[in-house]
Amino acid sequence: MDASPNPDLDFEIRASAAAVAPGTREQLLAAPGFGSVFTDHMATIRWTEKDGWHDARIEPYGPITLDPAAQVFHYGQEIFEGLKAYAQADGSVAAFRPHANAARFNRSAARLAMPALPGALFVRAIELLVRQDRAWVPTAEGHSLYLRPFMIATQVGLGVNKPSSSYLFAVIASPVAGYFNGELRPVKVWLSEDYSRAAPGGTGEAKCGGNYAAAFAGQRQALEHGCDQVVWLDAAERKFVEEMGGMNIWFVHGSGAHARIVTPAPTGSLLHGVTRDSLLKLAPDLGVPASERRVCVADWRDGCASGEIAEAFACGTAAVITPIGEVRSQSAGWIIGDGKTGQVTSMLKEELVGIQYGHKPDRYGWMHPIA
């Protein structure tokens, strides 16, 4: 579908008359958890076949009223993004690689037969929302403002022979602490041999709610087996590692000056993480070669047994980098390295987080100043 003819759309700003009082806001910011506290405003833009993108607004955060026959409720035509704005060392606020999220949003939109949103409009919505709710950008160490852009199909009707003819794009914002409680605690993972997250030709490369709906049963199994997260294998053979929950996965081969990192190569069914892409560029700068290739479960297990693989970790916007300490499945179980957070994992996290908070040089121009 065509992009909007008016990418420079003006946003109407409707300030909230019921903004949270400063004292209450400070209390909420002291222990925000993850994704449970929301700011005073949201950004919305509507799309119809006739008018393209229109009615761009910053408006009070609140419920969205939809007809019960709106297509999103029945056929799950929905996509989303996740990125963060960080209080910088110099007192300003900047988002990490928002244009990369805008590009991925449009790849997801294409796969779900939804209209493209001009990247400039995606980024503008984020800028205006963060400026409006600047007081909600946390300054505590490790905290940030998580941004959740999403798009839903709003056409009323149960016909299934074509995609919706109208859509709502919105951005909401949530102050967050670290995802896995801040500290670098290694997680235990469960290899899902019963369920698949995504299949060749499916929607695995798109960031859509449907992928998550399909993943909950596997995630529940992981919890039932005493694990924190599920690791997905390829759908055809259940032999190759794809992702960990909603994060991309990495293996550290060798150690010290000989360390190198490997992540599963894109197969069409795994998500192209912005964090994954950032590590592919950053790690070599730190003397750690990074490559993409197919990784089979047997090699992971054998590599840990021989000591060749001393660390594994997952990466994504929410938790940045999370060490993996132990693997379990129906038939096997093993510890990675000494089960603790490895040196390479810690070093990469420190570098990436240093860039995001403005403590380290931003050599690639990833930080987008907002306020």
Ligand SMILES: *Cc1c(COP(=O)(O)O)cnc(C)c1O
């Ligand atoms: C969002 C997501 C990731 C991580 O992507 P980032 O851009 O690094 O946050 C990885 N896997 C899945 C399934 C995701 O939805």
